[in-house]
Amino acid sequence: MNILAIDIGGSKLIAALLFADDSRFEIYSAAHRNLAADCRQEQLLTLIDDAVAELGNISFERVGVTIPGLADARNGIWVYACFSGICDFPIVQILSKRYGNKPIVIENDVNACALAEKKFGKCRELNDFLWITVSNGIGGGLVLNGEIYLGHFGAAAEIGHFEVVDFVDGCQPPIQCGCGHFGCLEAEAAGPGIAKRYAWKLQEQQKQNPSIQTPILPPYTAQKVAELARNGDAIALSVMETTGTLLGKAASYAVNLLNLEAVIFGGGVIQSFDLLLPSLEKSFRSRLFQSANPSVKLEQTGLGYHAGLAGAAAITF
Numbered sequence: 001m002n003i004l005a006i007d008i009g010g011s012k013l014i015a016a017l018l019f020a021d022d023s024r025f026e027i028y029s030a031a032h033r034n035l036a037a038d039c040r041q042e043q044l045l046t047l048i049d050d051a052v053a054e055l056g057n058i059s060f061e062r063v064g065v066t067i068p069g070l071a072d073a074r075n076g077i078w079v080y081a082c083f084s085g086i087c088d089f090p091i092v093q094i095l096s097k098r099y100g101n102k103p104i105v106i107e108n109d110v111n112a113c114a115l116a117e118k119k120f121g122k123c124r125e126l127n128d129f130l131w132i133t134v135s136n137g138i139g140g141g142l143v144l145n146g147e148i149y150l151g152h153f154g155a156a157a158e159i160g161h162f163e164v165v166d167f168v169d170g171c172q173p174p175i176q177c178g179c180g181h182f183g184c185l186e187a188e189a190a191g192p193g194i195a196k197r198y199a200w201k202l203q204e205q206q207k208q209n210p211s212i213q214t215p216i217l218p219p220y221t222a223q224k225v226a227e228l229a230r231n232g233d234a235i236a237l238s239v240m241e242t243t244g245t246l247l248g249k250a251a252s253y254a255v256n257l258l259n260l261e262a263v264i265f266g267g268g269v270i271q272s273f274d275l276l277l278p279s280l281e282k283s284f285r286s287r288l289f290q291s292a293n294p295s296v297k298l299e300q301t302g303l304g305y306h307a308g309l310a311g312a313a314a315i316t317f
C-alpha cells in the first residue's frame, strides 16, 4: 500500500511517498526541509505542508510520522522534544484535518527504526534486540519478545544516558550532557562529542608540541573527523577508536542486562561504522558475560540511509 511517511529529525524533516508491504519498502519520491533549532509548532506544520506539496498530487492510504523526543502514540501527541519549543503538540489530530481522516500514527524516531529493522531489515528473524541511533544525539529502541518495549513513561532504552566516562586526572574531563549529568554516552560519543574530543586532543598535542598544524579548520564535525581518520590522521583515528570503545561499553551493559540477540547501529555517525567497529567489538566483547550471550551480534542497520522513512512506514502497520 502507499504510505505518506514524515520523518522529523532534530535539524530536518523528510516527507516521502513510499510503498510498503509486509516485508519490503520502496521510496517513490521524497522532499527535504531544514528545521531551525528553535522551530515552533506552526512553523513545523508549514514546512510539512510545503514538503508534502512538493511530492505533487499523491494518493496514499496511511500516514506515519516519526518524531525526535517523546511520543504518546496512543493519543497521537508529541509530548516533548529537547531541541525545540515543541511540547504537548496534538500533531495527529491536526494532520487528520489535512489528510481526510486517514489513519495517522506517530512514534519516537528511534523506536520506529527498531520496528523497521524487524519488519524490513536485518532483524526479521530476531525477537530481542536493541537499535542504537548515533547522530547529533544517541537514542535506543528496544524490541523484546518481538515487540517494542516502551517502559513506564514511554522512554525505555535511553542508552544515551548511560554514564561511560569518569573523571580521570590527565584525561579529557567528562562532557556535560543535555540531561545535566556528566560523561553520558550521548555527550561523549554522538557527533558533537566526537568533535569536542577531537578539538581537545588537538589542543593537548599542540600544548606539548606547538609546531603541530591544524589539519582542518573549525568548526569540527564528526564527519570531518571521520574523513581525517580515513586519511590516516593519528588524532582523528584515536578519537574514532575512543568513540567505538564507549559505544561498545554501553552496548555490553545493555546486553548483559537483557540477554539480547543483536545490537543494531544506525544514524549519521554510523556511516563511519567501519572505523568504529574494531574498538567497538573489542570493548563490547571484553565486558560481555560471554557464556550467557554466546552468539550476540553487533551490526550496522540494514535499512541504509532511509531508516527513518522505513520507520515511519513500519509504524503504520
Ligand SMILES: [Zn+2]
Binding pocket: 160, 161, 177, 178, 179, 180, 181, 184, 186, 187
Ligand atoms: Zn545524559
